[in-house]
Amino acid sequence: MPQTVLITGASGGIGRATAREFARRGDRIGLVARGRTGLEAAAREVRELGGQAVVVPADVADHTAVHDAAEEVERHFGPLDVWVNVAFTSVFAPFTEIRPEDFRRVTEVTYLGYVNGTREALARMLPRDRGTIVQVGSALGARSIPLQSAYCGAKHAVNGFTSSVRTELMHMKSNVHITVVQMPAVNTPQFSWVRSRLPKQPQPVAPIYQPEVAARAVLRAAERPRRKQYYVGASTVATILADKVAAGLLDRYLARTGYDSQQSGQDVPADRKDNLWEPLDGAGKAGPGHDYGAHGSFDDRSHARSPQTWLSQHPGLAWPSAGLLLTLTAAATARARRAALRRPGHR
Template sequence: MPQTVVITGASGGIGRAAAREFARRGDRVGLVARGRTGLEAAAREVRELGGEALVAEADVSDHEAVHTAAEEVERHFGPIDVWVNVAFTSVFAPFTEIGADEFRRVTEVSYLGFVNGTREALARMIPRDRGTIVQVGSALGQRSIPLQSAYCGAKHAVNGFTSSIRTELMHDGSNVHITVVQMPAVNTPQFSWVLSRLPKHPQPVPPIYQPEVAARAVVHAARRPRRKQYYVGASTVGTLLADKVAAGLLDRYLARTGYDSQQTETDVDDDRHANLWAPADGDGSEGGEKGRDYGAHGIFDDSSHDRSAQVWLSQHARLAWSASAALAAAGAAAAVWAARRTT
């Protein structure tokens, strides 16, 4: 049955890919972001894939703008069933080279934007006692890396905030669900529009996954919300495990490799458009590139994976465990048979 879905950050990257995945299910999708060009392109894709689309321009750091967007979606499509918080921005630079206003801006979008979206979703879902909120998180929300202090801080905050909300819903016996999908490095346009003070073009730390891998995980989480969280990509799981068992060693490794691994060998373009203060895909009036649609993918298609075995295993944990148990039992039986043959 089609649902009403709101996605923030829907004009590009994971949000854009998630909008397409929901559209394939015939859902009604409210597309929230700042960039008009990307939003309109996303709306066309949603309609072409069999869904319904509504464009709602809003800066998620502005709680009144998010409220207006939510009201508009419900006027057109009815009650919101799923709310997906994706929108973020960042600065690639050592902390000492990030201005106070820049750090605050990243926090307002990448953390308070999730708070604002969650508030609007809960205001509608709690009285109806149904609905799901999906927070698009990151492995960097549990294991920080150099050059992304503002973003890592915001993602850590999202995890703490979400855990608090989850326990409040549990206390109330609510049927509203909230879950986090922790993402790996993803090939999105952010590396082409993020504000960067690095000498070379920024890149995600390999291995890199295509946004469709992340989007499928988001849709799965919306359909089957896990009480705590989902992990996407073996690199996410491996990083978090390493942080638990050898945090000090991982610190030293990241200090040695974290700068080079987040940069290509290509110099940064002088005319690069950053989206910290205005959308890179706006109407041209605020410094963005008029008429440019960045889409879901970044510039790393050639080195990105379009599948993740770990995602399948995490979504089919019982089946995977049963298969492992069956294989173990078969192996044990074979060993017993072999032992008997030799006696």
């Protein structure tokens, strides 16, 4: 039976790919983001795939706007069954070079945006005693890296906040569920529109996955939300396990490699724009803009599938030991990163 789904950050990247996955089930989807051009394009895709869509431009950092967005979606499609929090923003820079107002903005969108979304979802789901909230998390919410202090801090906060809410729902014996899908590096447009104070263009740290891999995991989590967390990509598992067993070594490794691995060999254009404060694809009545879509500029380096993700969704299968899994995934991650560093033009 079709469900009513609200997705924040639906104009691009993981949010955009996630909207397509729910559309294939014929769901009714509320698409929320700041940029109208990307939202309208996402709505067309949803309808072409057999779903229904309503476009609601809103800034998730504004709790009133999030409330109004939820009202609008329910007016169109009825009670919400699934709420997916995806929207985020970031700044690539050493912490000492991030302006206080920019750091606050990242926190308000990437952390408080999830808080605002969760609040509105629970306000509607708890009285009905049904519904699912999916938080799109990150391996960087468990293991921080250099040059992304604002984003890492926000993603850590999302994990802590979500765990607290989960235990409250358990205490209430509620049939409302909340789960987190921890993501690896994903080939999204964020590296084209994120604010950066680096000398070279920002890039994801290999191995990189296509947004469809992430979106399929979100759909799976929405269908089976009883698990606390889902992990996407071998690198996510390796990173989290390595932080638990060898945090000091990982600190030194990231201090040595974390700057270069997050920058390509391309200089940053003098006129480079970002979406920290305003969307790059037009908002409200600002007029037409560019549709960035779901994919970034790293298609030739991105994986379309993740065997580890499939295994994580089938816990009844025999798993290798944690030590063996860590060894295998860490080795694969190291090979991918070495290959990225050897690419022509990499500094």
